[in-house]
Amino acid sequence: MIRQLSYWSKKAYLVYPIQVLVGAIISILVSAETLNYQKKTYTLLKSSNVLNIIFAYKANKIWPIFFFSLALLQIYFHYLARLDVLPMPISSSGTGSTYLSYSNRRPLLKNRVITTMAAQYACKFLLKNLLLFLSFQFIDHVFIWTGGQCSSGSGTTSAEKCRLEKGKWYGGFDISGHFCFLVNISMILWMELHLFSRFVQAEDMLWVVNKWVRACLVITSVVLLIWICILWITAIYYHTILEKMLGCLMGYICPVFIYHILPRIELLHDYLYI
Ligand SMILES: CCCCCCCCCCCCCCCC(=O)SCCNC(=O)CCNC(=O)[C@H](O)C(C)(C)COP(=O)(O)O
Numbered sequence: 001m002i003r004q005l006s007y008w009s010k011k012a013y014l015v016y017p018i019q020v021l022v023g024a025i026i027s028i029l030v031s032a033e034t035l036n037y038q039k040k041t042y043t044l045l046k047s048s049n050v051l052n053i054i055f056a057y058k059a060n061k062i063w064p065i066f067f068f069s070l071a072l073l074q075i076y077f078h079y080l081a082r083l084d085v086l087p088m089p090i091s092s093s094g095t096g097s098t099y100l101s102y103s104n105r106r107p108l109l110k111n112r113v114i115t116t117m118a119a120q121y122a123c124k125f126l127l128k129n130l131l132l133f134l135s136f137q138f139i140d141h142v143f144i145w146t147g148g149q150c151s152s153g154s155g156t157t158s159a160e161k162c163r164l165e166k167g168k169w170y171g172g173f174d175i176s177g178h179f180c181f182l183v184n185i186s187m188i189l190w191m192e193l194h195l196f197s198r199f200v201q202a203e204d205m206l207w208v209v210n211k212w213v214r215a216c217l218v219i220t221s222v223v224l225l226i227w228i229c230i231l232w233i234t235a236i237y238y239h240t241i242l243e244k245m246l247g248c249l250m251g252y253i254c255p256v257f258i259y260h261i262l263p264r265i266e267l268l269h270d271y272l273y274i
């Protein structure tokens with residue numbers, strides 16, 4: 001399972017542009033009338049469908065659960081890998097395997113591993129929120145500058161606030177918030193799954209992956225697949241091709257900053273990476 005996860009999490013970044021491309025082809029080949037009829041007929045295609053409500057509009061409430069679960073897993077496995085004596089299962093008096101007691105603990109190194117990685121994940125979380133905040137400021141202002149508005153009459157410049165006011169967000173160039181948001185949060189989890197599976201294999205710690213670890217990885221993967229399903233609907237039934245392309249492109253802002261730029265900031269390297 002770990003090996004498959006390492007492979008698919010490495011390839012995941014290709015899925016979203018392919019969805020935009022396939023969705024564009026379908027939206028060209030299938031008439032707008034047919035797509036609009038299907039959108040109005042099938043519940044799963046409507047904005048109010050339960051998947052969209054729970055896994056898109058409330059994604060900022062569920063995403064931290066998976067992010068910090070993977071963070072804790074990474075910290076735990078890095079902590080174990082830094083111990084001199086890993087807990088090797090040994091047969092005992094028939095009461096199931098017990099573990100060697102840890103020896104040669106190096107408190108300083110143990111603490112440094114935990115504190116450094118905790119700082120790393122705190123920084124990743126803050127950076128994700130900051131970059132998404134700025135991205136949605138950009139998306140919403142482009143919409144307003146291109147003549148868009150909210151039908152609630154409040155004059156809000158936020159699509160989210162407009163929706164909460166039960167208004168209609170119409171009239172402007174509407175870069176896909178679903179693609180921008182769901183690709184960003186998905187790519188962060190894919191990157192964390194990749195880093196974890198690669199570390200477990202590199203440190204030969206596959207035997208530490210118990211049923212609880214596997215359950216965490218499987219549930220996270222299922223949610224990522226649900227977000228891919230939601231984006232198939234977005235890719236086929238919503239937005240213009242350019243709005244989806246730009247939304248998808250903006251979906252890589254967080255992964256690029258967090259996993260390619262941040263690790264290369266020398267000033268922070270000693271504080272965030274071990
Ligand atoms: C190098 C060290 C860096 C550390 C960072 C230091 C600075 C930290 C500051 C962090 C705080 C930032 C303040 C902003 C906090 C937020 O606003 S977080 C929320 C960001 N916004 C989103 O996540 C928007 C999500 N969008 C939605 O949910 C949308 O409703 C939707 C689902 C995409 C649907 O879009 P519609 O257009 O409404 O259809």
Ligand SMILES: Nc1ncnc2c1ncn2[C@@H]1O[C@H](COP(=O)(O)O)[C@@H](OP(=O)(O)O)[C@H]1O
Nearest residue numbers: 045046047052176177178179230231233234238
């Ligand atoms: N997968 C999906 N399922 C249902 N509705 C979707 C969707 N993707 C986008 N939409 C809808 O398309 C509109 C623009 O979405 P976004 O800008 O976030 O990509 C939003 O509708 P509303 O305008 O009714 O809120 C959103 O709910």
